[in-house]
Amino acid sequence: MLNDPAALIIRKKIWDGYVLLELKSPRIARRAKPGQFLMVRVSDQPYPLLRRPLSIHARHEGSVEIFFARSGLGTAILADKKTGETLDILGPLGRGFSIPTAVKGKTFGLVGGGRGIAPLYFLARELQAKGGRPRVFYGGKSEADLPLLRKLASQKMEVFISTDDGSAGFPGLVTAMLEKELARSARPAQVYACGPDRMMKKIAEIAAEVKIPAQLSLEAIMGCGIGACWGCVRKMRRPGGTEWVKICEDGPVFWASEVIWDVDRRQK
Amino acid sequence: MKKRGPQGKRESVDLSVDLGFLRLRNPVLAASGTFGYGLEFKPYINLRKLGGIVVKGLYFNPRPGNPPPRLAESPSGLINSIGLQGIGVRAFCEKVLPQLQGLDTPIIVNVCGETDEEYAAVIDYLNKDGRIAAYELNISCPNVRKEGRCPALSPDHTFSLVRLAKETSRLPLVIKLSPNVTDIVSVARAAEEAGADALSLINTLLAMAVDIETRRPRLASTFGGLSGPAIKPVALRMVCQVAASVRIPVIGMGGIMTGRDALEFLIVGAKAVEVGTANLVDPGASARIIGEIGEFCRQKKIKRIHDIVGTLKMDDSPASR
Numbered sequence: 360m361l362n363d364p365a366a367l368i369i370r371k372k373i374w375d376g377y378v379l380l381e382l383k384s385p386r387i388a389r390r391a392k393p394g395q396f397l398m399v400r401v402s403d404q405p406y407p408l409l410r411r412p413l414s415i416h417a418r419h420e421g422s423v424e425i426f427f428a429r430s431g432l433g434t435a436i437l438a439d440k441k442t443g444e445t446l447d448i449l450g451p452l453g454r455g456f457s458i459p460t461a462v463k464g465k466t467f468g469l470v471g472g473g474r475g476i477a478p479l480y481f482l483a484r485e486l487q488a489k490g491g492r493p494r495v496f497y498g499g500k501s502e503a504d505l506p507l508l509r510k511l512a513s514q515k516m517e518v519f520i521s522t523d524d525g526s527a528g529f530p531g532l533v534t535a536m537l538e539k540e541l542a543r544s545a546r547p548a549q550v551y552a553c554g555p556d557r558m559m560k561k562i563a564e565i566a567a568e569v570k571i572p573a574q575l576s577l578e579a580i581m582g583c584g585i586g587a588c589w590g591c592v593r594k595m596r597r598p599g600g601t602e603w604v605k606i607c608e609d610g611p612v613f614w615a616s617e618v619i620w621d622v623d624r625r626q627k
Numbered sequence: 628m629k630k631r632g633p634q635g636k637r638e639s640v641d642l643s644v645d646l647g648f649l650r651l652r653n654p655v656l657a658a659s660g661t662f663g664y665g666l667e668f669k670p671y672i673n674l675r676k677l678g679g680i681v682v683k684g685l686y687f688n689p690r691p692g693n694p695p696p697r698l699a700e701s702p703s704g705l706i707n708s709i710g711l712q713g714i715g716v717r718a719f720c721e722k723v724l725p726q727l728q729g730l731d732t733p734i735i736v737n738v739c740g741e742t743d744e745e746y747a748a749v750i751d752y753l754n755k756d757g758r759i760a761a762y763e764l765n766i767s768c769p770n771v772r773k774e775g776r777c778p779a780l781s782p783d784h785t786f787s788l789v790r791l792a793k794e795t796s797r798l799p800l801v802i803k804l805s806p807n808v809t810d811i812v813s814v815a816r817a818a819e820e821a822g823a824d825a826l827s828l829i830n831t832l833l834a835m836a837v838d839i840e841t842r843r844p845r846l847a848s849t850f851g852g853l854s855g856p857a858i859k860p861v862a863l864r865m866v867c868q869v870a871a872s873v874r875i876p877v878i879g880m881g882g883i884m885t886g887r888d889a890l891e892f893l894i895v896g897a898k899a900v901e902v903g904t905a906n907l908v909d910p911g912a913s914a915r916i917i918g919e920i921g922e923f924c925r926q927k928k929i930k931r932i933h934d935i936v937g938t939l940k941m942d943d944s945p946a947s948r
Binding site: 360361362400405406407408409410447449579580581582583585586587588589590591592593594602603 | 660661662663667668670671683691692694695696697698699700702703704705707709712855856857884904906907908909910911
């Protein structure tokens, strides 16, 4: 948890609607764990005012990567930043994915929807480093939503892709592809997922049905990212009832069994 | 406050301010609701540098808060409807206060209540604790009752509530006012007459935002409170009006992002300022702002920050006209 006011952009990659930035920030890179995020200041002007929460996509010696979709005003400004510019970032923030002590030889299902693939790459690399076998389920609306396919495949991960429009891989939702795979192959030790709420809710149902523990990385509009404003809450099961729990501090990763899915109609 | 820069000895500036009931090492306090219970900021800022910390509003019991979405960004602003989710007085005294002890930075507790009696109960409970410097009575949160109702919308309710709180309190009372009124001076005067030791203003402006795709309010509770740079001119006008109309100290706030913003509030008559939304954007904002105020004073050869308070130059009409 520290503020790096001038993390240098040392690499940039763009696709149609998606951007990857590699940021030089040795102290944050050293501390980063899969599932944690950064709060990125997109402008030194008062609009847009708030930092944007972006999960850490990869870690290298001395640097971290962020991968995001150009989805609104903040990410559009961020997408236009160039190599050689600096970003004011806070991180690494939040509680990341919990990785079991015995990973060696085990398979793990990693399910990413669209930009939700971002934290799963970091997790997959970590699992590989510990001798685990990540199987990545990567879904999008169409082939253009799967820009990281080659990157994943190049790291010798088993990758399954799906598209809603059938333009590549399994035609249909990534959750349907996951269900199909679970039915025909050995069950993974755990499922990790990040994506839109509807996908996450389905993952939670599937995991409960086949009795595999699942961890979900949730998204929320955040005010501060450090637990001070209580703006980013979601309803969670807690001893003695339910509670609005802060995504930024107690998450962003939660056990699927904790989350209560009275999905707000405002969330698309 | 002497500092040695690389060029040798720098001019010293006395940034301390005297609120009468409390002396602050500098005029910058962290505003309630934007600074958590203070501890959240420890990794990012030296809490000892702050003039004071106003911790998040406390009800007597833990409070669940409002359903999400609780935040909506707007041009140069933030609309929030947190609903004062919080841990209650007991957990605050047992778990938080011990960790803030020994800071030597005044801790001001923002006091809330569903009813007037609850405000008194919170104060009565906290009175027993010797680690609190003052109370800020939150009579102006727009997010806990329907349509932004709160005691600070009425001079009469303000008067009776402040009097009750004053009778209960062993500590100085700062009353936090709402901008969602036609005549803030009448509410300020009511609070002063009832025995307030100081006033702080402004709380957030009642606001809303709509998602045109879904045609739904962006906030689950429809309305929320607008803060950030967007509200600074309104806040400044109100602080100017109130400071000209009461004798007790006024603490100004609303959209302060820089030392220059803070100085505007001091010039129109605020003895101190609270920094709010800026803390969310930049957890080191309060310390930066203190530095910027000091730097301005050095440049202008102002020896004491006190000398700048209420020095607005007017050609003719008084500010309150």
